[in-house]
Amino acid sequence: MTRVAYLGPAGTFTEEAARSFRIDGAQYVPVESPAAALAAIDAGDVDYAVCAIENSVDGAVTTTMDALAATASAGIVGETELAIAFAIMTRPGQSLDRAKRFATHPVAQQQVKRWVGENLPQVEFIPASSNAAAAEMVANGDADVAAAPERAADLHGLEIHARGVADLGTARTRFVLVAKQPAQPAPTGDDRTAIVFRTKNEPGALVRVLQEFAARGVDMTRIESRPTREEPNTYDFFVDLAGHADDAAVASALEACAAHTTAMRQLGTWPRTAR
Incomplete structure (x- = not known):
């Protein structure tokens, strides 16, 4: 079985990107950071890692860059891009106007800052290790509202109040597929x-x-x-x-x-x- 590490928990955009590579027989392994995903390659625990490397709103994902520089035994063999928009979610029955603690990944926070300022001016931002982790925080009562992929709401039984939230409709994130001691893909002309x-x-x-x-x-x-x-x-x-x-x-x-x-x-x- 081919093991693929990605920034977890389940329900992140990175998981969506990982699945989009359509690796035969893949088992998807959630980890807590891009560095952990690449370290798992070095340790031989996984065959591939998928990491966000660049966002059109917030720029380079520096944690991935630092981890790539420190990972001598792996190389990038593919990439994909996802259009990024968020769902706003709470526990069932909770209204947005009573929310006090807003959780999402810091990169995501930059992508929804204007929407949050206009619709949730009363909330305090709580950084999460991933967008799906933010949804998990809401489910566990550690935050009141999260910006996360819609799938995260389904996984944690949360209520969605808004869909397609993004301050810039052109927001995209580029993800790379990293393999241990990869065979170099043949030239394609692009x-x-x-x-x-x-x-x-x-x-x-x-x-x-x-x-x-x-x-x-x-x-x-x-x-x-x-x-x-x-x-x-x-x-x-x-x-x-x-x-x-x-x-x-x-x-x-x-x-x-x-x-x-x-x-x-x-x-x-x-x-x-x-x-």
Whole structure:
């Protein structure tokens, strides 16, 4: 049986994303964080992990990025995107105007902040480890109202007061499928390659790396930096490239970048999701 780790509990958008990959014979394993999902790969407890990596409203999911940088034995082999909208739910029979404690994931809170301000101005925000966990908090009496996927209301016997809630109707989240020591997917003509690297802390160090891509016409679709947490003022740079790692221009750029970095690792190469 193929085991797939995802941010739980059951009823999260990450579970929905995991199931959308349609992995034959999959057993879905809920864990408490993206880091735990990737650690389960390193430990050999699961075959795949699915993690949110980027949100169109709140930007990069930094917990996933940090965990990917620390996971040497795994790589990204696929991605999917979900349109994100929430249901507002309470225990059965409870009215919204009496709610005092509002729970959801902090990223989700940014996506419904305006709606909550207009409709639930009296509530205190309580961060949850996931949107489904927020629904569980409501069911257990630890919060009064939650923003979560509709399925979470069904799982916990909650009453839905509003559907399709999102401050921006274009909100989407990108999820990646990570495998242990993956076989590299073949080029499709519409691929993405991700790398993480470090440079010396000196003027022009980052520019020299980026110029290798520009010189070969390789499009960088995303760049983020994260502190290494090893030394002050040192950073990991995450770059997504348009193209497959075996494409001549991408392969040449990656080889040239090695001369300008103190460490570099490919995080994966995979087909881009259809839009």
